[in-house]
Amino acid sequence: MPKKEGGPRECPLASALEVVGERWSLLVLREVFYGVRRFEGIAQNTGAPRDVLTARLRKLSECGVLRRVQYSERPARSEYHLTEAGMELAPTLITLLAWGRKWASERPLPSAPFVHVCGAPLQAALTCLACGGRVTGADVSLDPSRVKPPETGTGEDPERAEGPPRGGRSP
Incomplete structure (x- = not known):
């Protein structure tokens, strides 16, 4: 779609926010990075309303950040896995977790559980x-x-x- 004259500035940040910029989307990604792959676990750990969570999982899947994998036919149930595009959000998520721990938390929180393949903690830089x-x-x-x-x-x-x-x- 062509940009309207005088409209918002074109920007990759705006495009990224269309995909992952909503609060529940980032919390869904946190859970999938933590290894929680099923709807019930994601719902429990994020506190997202079920209809909102359904919409976010659908959007993240449609945008290629998550891949839906069916694990049960009756009833139909799916797990959500990170795609290559989703995995590339790891540094962003780690940076946001560190920033939140330092600047937005009312009490001290443990550092993010992400580690390098060598076992050492990560710091996005x-x-x-x-x-x-x-x-x-x-x-x-x-x-x-x-x-x-x-x-x-x-x-x-x-x-x-x-x-x-x-x-x-x-x-």
Whole structure:
């Protein structure tokens, strides 16, 4: 579908949020990553209303994040398994779990149960493609040549817009 003139900015983040951005979707993914594959277990561990959970499982399957595998014909029952696209969400989920533990929890929570094949705990890290250095929030700047100016029609000067500093660390 063509983008409307003056409509929202096209963005892969917006596209990703259409698939996994809803609260119950992320909690469903957490459970499947934890090895819970059946509807009843996912429902119990997330607290999601059954109709909402059914809709989220359907959407995640239709979008190729989960694969539905029937394990019983009578009654018809399915398990949900991560696809390649679903597995690629592991670093994102690990990062959100760590952020939630640090910034959004009222009490100390244990670290995420994910480990590397060697058995060591994992920490998601963003790295620079050129130098391989680890990136923190303070290291991020905006390259204006990679961002299409917004079509706001408000007369706003994109050069004066708030956002990450350009060309280096903030003071």
